[in-house]
Every structure is written in structure tokens, then in C-alpha cells.
Amino acid sequence: MAKPLRLVMRQTTILLYGDAMKVIQTNLSEEYALREIINAYFPKSKIEYVSQKGDDDYVAVEYMSVSGKHGFACEAYIAGQVCKSQYEANEYSKNAVKKVVSDALKAATGIHLPWGLLTGIRPSKIIRELKDSEHGGDEMYLAREYEADESKSRLAFEVAKNEARYINAKYNDGISLYVGIPFCPSRCLYCSFTSQSIAFSNKLTVPFVEALKKEMREIAKTSYVKSKRIETVYFGGGTPSALTAEQIDDVLGTLFDAFDLRWAKEITFEAGRPDTMSKEKLDVLRKYGITRICINPQTANDATLKLIGRNHTVDDFVRAYKLARQCGFTHINCDIIAGLPGETEADFARTLSTLRERSPESITVHTMSIKHGSYLDMNYDMYALATANSVNNMLEMAYATLKGMGKVPYYMYRQKNMLGNLENTGYCDIGHECLYNIYIMEEVQSIIALGGGGSTKLVKGDVIERVFNVKEVAEYIKRIDEMIDRKKRLFEEFE
Numbered sequence: 001m002a003k004p005l006r007l008v009m010r011q012t013t014i015l016l017y018g019d020a021m022k023v024i025q026t027n028l029s030e031e032y033a034l035r036e037i038i039n040a041y042f043p044k045s046k047i048e049y050v051s052q053k054g055d056d057d058y059v060a061v062e063y064m065s066v067s068g069k070h071g072f073a074c075e076a077y078i079a080g081q082v083c084k085s086q087y088e089a090n091e092y093s094k095n096a097v098k099k100v101v102s103d104a105l106k107a108a109t110g111i112h113l114p115w116g117l118l119t120g121i122r123p124s125k126i127i128r129e130l131k132d133s134e135h136g137g138d139e140m141y142l143a144r145e146y147e148a149d150e151s152k153s154r155l156a157f158e159v160a161k162n163e164a165r166y167i168n169a170k171y172n173d174g175i176s177l178y179v180g181i182p183f184c185p186s187r188c189l190y191c192s193f194t195s196q197s198i199a200f201s202n203k204l205t206v207p208f209v210e211a212l213k214k215e216m217r218e219i220a221k222t223s224y225v226k227s228k229r230i231e232t233v234y235f236g237g238g239t240p241s242a243l244t245a246e247q248i249d250d251v252l253g254t255l256f257d258a259f260d261l262r263w264a265k266e267i268t269f270e271a272g273r274p275d276t277m278s279k280e281k282l283d284v285l286r287k288y289g290i291t292r293i294c295i296n297p298q299t300a301n302d303a304t305l306k307l308i309g310r311n312h313t314v315d316d317f318v319r320a321y322k323l324a325r326q327c328g329f330t331h332i333n334c335d336i337i338a339g340l341p342g343e344t345e346a347d348f349a350r351t352l353s354t355l356r357e358r359s360p361e362s363i364t365v366h367t368m369s370i371k372h373g374s375y376l377d378m379n380y381d382m383y384a385l386a387t388a389n390s391v392n393n394m395l396e397m398a399y400a401t402l403k404g405m406g407k408v409p410y411y412m413y414r415q416k417n418m419l420g421n422l423e424n425t426g427y428c429d430i431g432h433e434c435l436y437n438i439y440i441m442e443e444v445q446s447i448i449a450l451g452g453g454g455s456t457k458l459v460k461g462d463v464i465e466r467v468f469n470v471k472e473v474a475e476y477i478k479r480i481d482e483m484i485d486r487k488k489r490l491f492e493e494f495e
């Protein structure tokens, strides 16, 4: 009789090595999930395959399937310390793979991931879809299924509950427009977006505006767009307010001329950099009835603003905010970032208190993300970044402060390489939810992207089709007809 050992199907052995993590031999089908969870512990690690272990740090995963049982084992060798974990499950699953790796890495590094095994970018979407299904969904679901902290599980549930008031899934015939203006006054340390510095590309703004206007007119004429109600419009970037007042007037004039906006419930215009704002520009925005603008301090610490390459001060933010109020804006959003280089929890508390004094209708709290290709990514070792625990404390501080101000969390998402694998959350006064943010994060409404760098996403039930606009300004100008044709073809396929 064969010994049980012979029944073991050693389907895979994966080894990943430290700083430049390396994988040996793999046919494990959840390799992507494995990479995601390792990146959650080591945001900067690169994972590559090798044929055998070396002297570097590594993670070794073994998966065995025996008589219907599924056994997972992991050995993490980090900084000379070996930590092992084992896990047995009734079925092979992505979470089982992640769990065994996470247990070993947690023991090896001492790092606690507040979102547990959850690596996806839309935590609240999981809850919302469960709530829509016969399975229901409760506030402890993510804690049970993904080993998330109870506070994170509750947060995702709270967001899903707040969003639900504005989502009726498959749902309506509305669409949204996104207009990308890829210019900024300077490049932020953490930015990976190919926005053009307005100082160096001033000449490009003129042909860019012409190309954008052409795209608007052509797309507005399509039967797909004509058959839909435009519910929201979002000007993002880049920094749309980096354009001159005349150019903004020209773009908005064309938008209103080309599209039927009678059903539009909101139009957001990102005036993200306070140093790009002027009374003249604000008056233009008011003339067109822009309902929501974003003025983003990111931090209330001048030294940090200098370090991250934003050419404005906290006073500039305060002035721009005051000016926007004087011009009659009743919905202002302010973005801030937890975990900016060199910042402590006390610094972040100061940022929150600066916002509390002003009480904008919306505040979006981002977690620092080490975006691939950013200056920060390429010079990571030069900057002091807060620990994951400290950034999580900042986010909890934000939650408590903003709830204390009467705001509710209403949309959330996560990005790759965020410190602590944490989250971005949008808070607002009830009734000031930005529908566009909900629609794009929950993928419940088609969004047509115009301008530089946007992605058009057509949604029909569970089917989502995408086409992209090029980001680079000169390319966008040169290939404008292609950008238009791509969308027209997609519309035809989708109709």
C-alpha cells in the first residue's frame, strides 16, 4: 500500500527574496494575490523569479493538495530570522494563499495590516454588492472574511451604507463626463502623473484647449451621448485651474454649448493648487454655475509643502479658500494627505485643525502612496516616512475629528503601494456627497473621458469596457482624432 506521502501533489514551491524579492518555480494560480500581499508588507519590494534560494531575504510558499484537503505552508526569512506558518483549508482560495503568507510576514516583520488580507482597491464595493445580493452583508464581514480590523470593517460598511442612498445600480440611464487638464504649476514629489509643468509647456495649452474643444464637440454629437442624461461633470487633472481665466471660459463655454447639461446635478472643478486661483478665474467658474470646487492644502505645514514641491504656502491656501467663499462657492472640497514625508501625528493634527476652523463641506483624506515613477519612488531612501501604525493613527484621528464636525465617510478607495496598505476616504456634510466620486469608485455609471489622461468606462450591468486617452499633452494634441474615433467605436459596440 502506498504511503500517504506519495499522494501529496506538491503543486508549487515559490520563493521570494527580500529587497529585490525573487520567486523560484511557480505554477501557483494565485501568484498575483501573493505579490499583492507581499507588497502590502514591503511596498517597495520588487518580486522576481529565481531558480534557487540565495542569502537574501525570501518568502517560500508551498501548497499541497491531499485527498480534498488543501495545505499551505510559508517560510519567511527576513533579516536573518525565520518565521513559518501553516494553514489548512477545505478549498483552494486566493485568501488561503494570502493568509499563510501574511501570517509568516506578520511574525517576521511585526507589521500589522489594518485591512488584513484585503488587497483590492474597492473595499466598500464588496459590501455594497453583498448588500445588493441575497447574502446581505454586515459591518463585520471584512473582519471575518479578510481579517481586517473591526474599525476598517465598520468603515467600509458605513461608506457602503452612505453610498447606497445615491446608487441604484444597473440603475439609471445617466452618464458622467470627466475632463482631464494635464497641466500643473510644478510637479509634486509623490506624483506619477505625466502632467506638464505649466511653466515649461505654456505654449502647449493653446493647442491643447483647441484639441479638447474638438473632442467635446465630436463626442457630444454621438447618438450614444445624445441618448443619455449627463448627470455629473468632473474637471480633474493635473490642475484645471492652471489654465488662464480666458482658457477656462473657452473650455466651459464649449462644454455648455456642445452638451445638453440640463440634467447635470453637479459640476466639479479642481482648483487643487491654491496658487493657481484668482478672483477672475473664480468668477468664470461662478458664471457657468460650477457647483463644487477643490482647493487642496494637502498639509498645514509650510516646510512639508516646500519639501513636496508645491509652490504655495498654508497662507495661500487660506487666502484662496476665503476668496472662493467671497465669490459665493458653497461647496468646497479640501484634500489632505496622511503620512507625508517628515510629518508626525502632531503635524497631521495641525492640518486637521486648520480645516476644522474653516469647515469645508467635503474633506478627502488620502494616505501617502509611493507611486511608481514618482520622484519619491526613485529617491525613497532620502525621505523619512511615517510607519504604517503611525499613518493608521492619523487616519483614525481624521475619522474622529471629521465625525465630530458632523461629516460622514461616503466614498473610499485604495491604491497600490500605499503606506500600511491603508485607504483614501472622502468625507462630507450629509447632502454634499460628490456623485461623481461614488460612481467612479463603485463602477455603477458610464464615464466618458475627454482631455488628457482620462479613461472612458462604459458600464452595462456587470460588463465594463474601457478606452484610454493618452496622457502626454503633445501626443494628445497630435492624436486627437484617434482619441475621438476610439470612443465612437466603443459607443457603437456598446449600443
Ligand code: SF4
Binding pocket: 183, 184, 186, 187, 188, 190, 191, 192, 193, 195, 237, 238, 239, 272, 273
Ligand atoms: S497637483 Fe496632482 S497632478 Fe499636479 S503634480 Fe501634484 S499630484 Fe501631480
